[in-house]
Amino acid sequence: MATITRTFNVRAAPPAVLDYLKDFTHAEEWDPGTASCTREGAGPIQVGARFHNVSKIAGVTTELTYVLERLDETTVEFRGSNDSATTTDTIAVLPADDGPGSEITYTAVISMNGLAKITDPVMKVVFEKIGNDTVTAMTEALDAL
Numbered sequence: 001m002a003t004i005t006r007t008f009n010v011r012a013a014p015p016a017v018l019d020y021l022k023d024f025t026h027a028e029e030w031d032p033g034t035a036s037c038t039r040e041g042a043g044p045i046q047v048g049a050r051f052h053n054v055s056k057i058a059g060v061t062t063e064l065t066y067v068l069e070r071l072d073e074t075t076v077e078f079r080g081s082n083d084s085a086t087t088t089d090t091i092a093v094l095p096a097d098d099g100p101g102s103e104i105t106y107t108a109v110i111s112m113n114g115l116a117k118i119t120d121p122v123m124k125v126v127f128e129k130i131g132n133d134t135v136t137a138m139t140e141a142l143d144a145l
Helices: 014-021 024-030 114-143
Strands: 002-010 034-040 050-057 060-071 075-081 085-095 102-112
Touching: 002 114, 014 085, 014 102, 014 114, 024 034, 024 050, 024 114, 034 060, 060 085, 102 114
Parallel strands: none
Antiparallel strands: 002 102, 034 050, 050 060, 060 075, 075 085, 085 102
């Protein structure tokens, strides 16, 4: 299992950040591993909303179904899964301490399933790099709001 956590600030206010992040199709803009992401179903985005995500990580393409598990005034959380991996992405959004904007704490917990568990040590290194790239891409996307 790999746990990756990053904390950083953006210029957008918390309500705008949460509204943007709850729509996981935006992962195409801020997640370097996401090749495409589409919503399954219609209606308002709320807990239970589902998304089909195609990711390419370390040259391997994989598809996961993500479900919005938590959405409140400070946190958005998605759980993604397929046969080989389960991931929980938790994004906490608070007012920035040093002025306008938001402080983002992004935590991804990735568990490899079945035979893929043997790749855990390698995947930890890969996801550390992706975590750094995510901070850059998410900051750019959120600062553009």
